Amino acid sequence: MKNKIHFLLSVCIAVAVLTGCSSDDSSSGPDTFGYDIHIEYPESYGGGVVANASVVLKNLSTNIETSMTTDEDGVAAFTEIAPGNYSVTVSRTLSATEAEVLTGIGAEVFLNATLSQLQILADGATTIQLEGSAVGDWVIKEFYYSGAPDSYYFYDGFIEIYNNSTDVQYADGLLFGTTKSASSSSTSFYGFITEGYEDAFLAYVMQIPGNGTDYPVEPGASVVIAIDGIDHKDDPNGNANSPVNLGPDVADFEVYFYANPNTPDTDSPDVPNVEIIYSYSTTVFDYLPGVFGSGLVIFRHDNPGELERLTEPGSTSSREFVRVPKAYVVDALDAVANSSVTPELKRLPTNLDAGMNTVGGSYTGTSLRRKVKQEIGGRKVLLDTNNSATDFEVNNSPSPKGW
Ligand SMILES: [Ca+2]
Ligand SMILES: [Ca+2]
Numbered sequence: 001m002k003n004k005i006h007f008l009l010s011v012c013i014a015v016a017v018l019t020g021c022s023s024d025d026s027s028s029g030p031d032t033f034g035y036d037i038h039i040e041y042p043e044s045y046g047g048g049v050v051a052n053a054s055v056v057l058k059n060l061s062t063n064i065e066t067s068m069t070t071d072e073d074g075v076a077a078f079t080e081i082a083p084g085n086y087s088v089t090v091s092r093t094l095s096a097t098e099a100e101v102l103t104g105i106g107a108e109v110f111l112n113a114t115l116s117q118l119q120i121l122a123d124g125a126t127t128i129q130l131e132g133s134a135v136g137d138w139v140i141k142e143f144y145y146s147g148a149p150d151s152y153y154f155y156d157g158f159i160e161i162y163n164n165s166t167d168v169q170y171a172d173g174l175l176f177g178t179t180k181s182a183s184s185s186s187t188s189f190y191g192f193i194t195e196g197y198e199d200a201f202l203a204y205v206m207q208i209p210g211n212g213t214d215y216p217v218e219p220g221a222s223v224v225i226a227i228d229g230i231d232h233k234d235d236p237n238g239n240a241n242s243p244v245n246l247g248p249d250v251a252d253f254e255v256y257f258y259a260n261p262n263t264p265d266t267d268s269p270d271v272p273n274v275e276i277i278y279s280y281s282t283t284v285f286d287y288l289p290g291v292f293g294s295g296l297v298i299f300r301h302d303n304p305g306e307l308e309r310l311t312e313p314g315s316t317s318s319r320e321f322v323r324v325p326k327a328y329v330v331d332a333l334d335a336v337a338n339s340s341v342t343p344e345l346k347r348l349p350t351n352l353d354a355g356m357n358t359v360g361g362s363y364t365g366t367s368l369r370r371k372v373k374q375e376i377g378g379r380k381v382l383l384d385t386n387n388s389a390t391d392f393e394v395n396n397s398p399s400p401k402g403w
Pocket of ligand 2: 229254256267268269270271272273
């Protein structure tokens with residue numbers, strides 16, 4: 001653009017020699033400028049230039065809009081812009097295929113950005129970074145339930161929930177729970193599955209506290225919920241065989257099981273407690289997902305205490321289970337007792353987890369951990385096909401907040 005101005009000035013000087021070139025020549029109009037607007041992808045997409053983004057420049061005095069599409073270098077090079085104040089609106093829709101490459105998650109996504117005021121009084125350039133609706137969601141990263149090896153110690157269990165999306169997510173209010181425990185018995189059916197129910201039925205429901213924005217979690221970061229928030233390897237109340245430290249540096253929350261007035265459960269002062277919405281028994285002394293595993297579900301619901309509760313079909317027990325319809329379920333993992341368990345013995349319907357997985361036995365000191373699908377800009381995107389047989393693998397060294 002500078003070249004163009006130089007050219008115009010040269011023309012004016014050349015014309016001035018012949019006819020005079022006065023500043024009040026009304027036919028020349030006001031000066032106009034060139035302005036380059038560079039568009040970039042969000043940080044969590046690994047950055048980079050955005051081709052084919054729509055950029056609308058609107059003059060705030062005249063309301064006249066000028067639109068352009070970014071070129072392959074991610075630039076909308078506006079020319080002949082009158083001096084003044086402008087707003088800039090940028091939008092770009094990614095197809096599922098494009099999003100798969102950029103975010104690791106194949107779903108259509110709408111990216112946009114707005115600059116409410118941009119003053120243009122000279123040639124110039126600016127860079128605008130797009131923001132997107134979150135692509136992806138919370139997923140279960142790790143479930144350690146089997147108990148410490150060569151022990152009967154299982155208070156070192158934990159659940160790790162991972163922000164597998166492109167944006168900050170708030171853990172506030174996130175609900176989780178487990179079904180009736182899995183079993184190594186070949187006849188241990190779960191009546192709800194046998195009867196063909198397609199919802200989750202949970203023995204425990206717990207909720208992460210918070211007012212909506214108390215617990216922000218970055219993309220690629222996670223929340224660890226411990227049965228007991230202590231360093232199980234070293235704590236006198238722990239067990240030397242335990243593979244995990246779930247002290248305040250690692251565990252974000254713990255389950256302090258106050259439901260039982262005679263509870264021997266301890267409340268680690270530096271690890272906040274989750275809220276217990278429901279327990280199928282008031283005589284248990286802590287949260288017990290089961291050393292053989294269970295169906296683990298994370299979900300959202302505005303009134304979890306109002307969810308329907310049913311007794312297990314075919315059972316004489318009066319214990320009730322909380323029904324969580326599929327629409328509320330964010331992620332689910334059916335952890336079963338061992339590799340010989342057949343699909344009829346699942347704890348979760350196949351529409352929530354098409355398969356199942358196992359660490360192979362109890363008191364193994366091993367966990368189930370979701371596989372890493374790819375890394376984008378340093379962020380691990382975890383594999384999520386809604387089939388735990390594919391998505392999870394046995395982790396011989398349970399790794400809360402790590403890999
Ligand atoms: Ca506890
Ligand atoms: Ca505590």
